Amino acid sequence: MTKQIHLAAHFPGVNNTTVWSDPRSLSQIEFSSFTHxxxxxxxxxxxFLFLAEGLRLREHAGRIHDLDVVGRPDTFTVLAALAGTTDRLGLAGTINSTFNEPYEVARQFASLDHLSAGRAAWNVVTSWDAFTGENFRRGGFLPEDQRYERARRFLETATELFDSWRGDEILADKDSGAFLSDPRAGEFEHSDAHFDIRGRFTVPRSPQGRPVIFQAGDSEAGREFAASAADAIFTRHSTLQAGKDFYADVKSRLAAHGRDREELLVFPATSVVVGDTDADAQEQAAIIREQQVSGPTAISFLEQLWNTDLSELDPDGPLPEFDPVVDGDAITQGRASTRMFGDRxxxxxxxxxxxxxxxxxxRELIIEVTARQSFIxxxxxxxEEMNRFxxxxxxxxxxLVPHLTPGGLDDFADRVVPLLQERGVYRTEYPGTTLRENLGLPPVP
Structure with missing residues (x-):
């Protein structure tokens, strides 16, 4: 059976995809960029539109990391505002489970789902470092198994809150027009090693019942967490075969949790460069990569792996002859950390x-090793290539992660989407009103 392609947009914001030097690159903060x-x-x-979240400005060699100099606006605020400028587009936000609390997050997502008439989605992530935790009362480090255990309990607790308010327990007085709440409406109680809370949830059951749940992570714990609780998982695999291997692995885990293969969608992040011809697109892509990785950027990225000052090196020269520093504090702090490298x-x-x-x-090496999945x-x-995947x-x-803000998807929308529609693998209209319906996910009981 021919599968239908699902597409989503990542607001590029603060990441190494953005080409800051291009004159078409506009504000990462002004609301007009988000609305465009x-x-x-x-x-x-x-x-859906997806927003990442950074809970602390990253630092490199004691200075604010280049990618964070524009700041990071609050996810819920932006998504709530976009609910009023869109009608069918899902609104997905990354919200951390390590430093937030279930009651607050559940209340915010239930409110967003009401404001958007059922288009909210939550990317459940964890935070591994004490550096980020310094911004919070319960700062500090959690080992990976504890991070995912807390995330699992966090999501379970939030789900209990979402489900605590039943629609049939809200009664309307026909004479006065007032609403009379059953004493059990919104009541919850949860106690485990991470949370001990009880009370009444303040937000009635939302259109989707609860937000669509996303998860991002390639570790064993991350894959298992997604198979047990997520509706979709984000990946970064850059080749067809790597993508097929990941897809087969996470789909194979679902049965153990009593779930069908169709209940978890796999979304790799990708960039797209569209040209008049293949050669034209390849030429454009090479220019974009050179803009994304300047000489100073290449040295900065290399320093993350070598964990030491390499500012005296020539970016057009060879790698340092000495090995990376494996002891001591990381030269980069925050989510741009060298943790991504594993064994240095x-x-x-x-x-x-x-x-x-x-x-x-x-510089040429960094351009090569930092490349993400791309369709060029x-x-x-x-x-044709997207459909093949x-x-x-x-x-x-x-x-899709564009390299320009906010017009980086205009060409794709105008020139590629119609071809996918002609092939019969992409919708011409939204099939439903909620994000869950448009993703083809089963309704929440």
């Missing part, structure tokens, strides 16, 4: 082998 990207996504019948020495060996084999300078080509080439079970759709 959301409007493009809804015009192209995307499932092993990663450095791999980079040296690649650089020697392909005769790459530092003419509109027909991009449409979905039909061959490497994904159920894609989260």
């Amino acid at each position: 990207l959301a409007g493009t996504a809804e015009r192209a019948r995307f499932d 020495l092993a990663t450095a060996r791999g980079w040296r082998e690649l650089a020697e084999a392909e005769k790459l300078s530092i 080509g003419s509109p027909s080439t991009v449409a 979905v039909q061959e079970d490497a994904s159920d759709g894609f989260i």
Whole structure:
């Protein structure tokens, strides 16, 4: 059976995809940027707009990380405002389970689901570092198993709150027009090693019952958490085969949790460069990558792995001859941390082998190793390759991360989406009113 492609838009904001130097790159903070990207996504019948979240400004070598100099607006505030400018587009936000509390988060998402008439989604994430925790009362470090255990309990608790208010327990007085609440409405009580709360939930059951649940993470614990509780999982796999392997793995875990394969959607993040021809698109993509990774940016990224000051190195020269520093505090603090590299020495060996084999300078190497999944080509080439990934079970759709804010998806919406629609693999209208309906997910009981 031919599968339908799901598409979503990531507001690029503060990440190494954004080309800050392009004159078409506008504000990362002004609301007009959010409304433009959301409007493009809804015009192209995307499932949802996704906002990442940073709970602390990252630092590199004691200074604010380059990607955070514009700041980070609050996710709930932006999504609530976008609820009033969109009609069908889902509104997905990353909200941390390590430093927030279930009652507050459940209340905010239930409110957003009401404001948007059933379009809210929650990307449940954890935070691993004490650096971020310094912004919070209960700061500090949680080992990975405890982070995911807290996340699991957090989601369970929030779900109990969402489900605590039954619609049939809200009665209307026909004579006065007043609403009379049953004493049990909204009542909850939860006690475990992480949370001990009781009371009455303040928000009536929302249109979706509860938000669509997303999860991002490639670790064993992350995959298992997604298989047990998430409606969709975000990935970063950059090849067709890697995507197929990941897809098969997470789908195979669902049966153990009493779930069907269709109950978890797989969304890799990807960038797209559309040109008049394949050659034109490849040329544009090369220019974009050079803009994304300047000489100073390449040295800064290399410092994250080597964990030491490399400012004296020439970005157009070779890698340092000495090995990374594996002891001491990380030179980069926050979510841009070198934790992404795992074994520093092993990663450095791999980079040296690649650089020697392909005769790459530092900058050329960083351009190579930081590349994400990309579709590059003419509109027909991009449409064909995206459809191939979905039909061959490497994904159920894609989260598009444009390199320009806010117009980075305009070309895709105008030139690629119509071709997907002509192939019969992408909708021409939204099939439902809620995000859960548009994603084809089963309703919440």
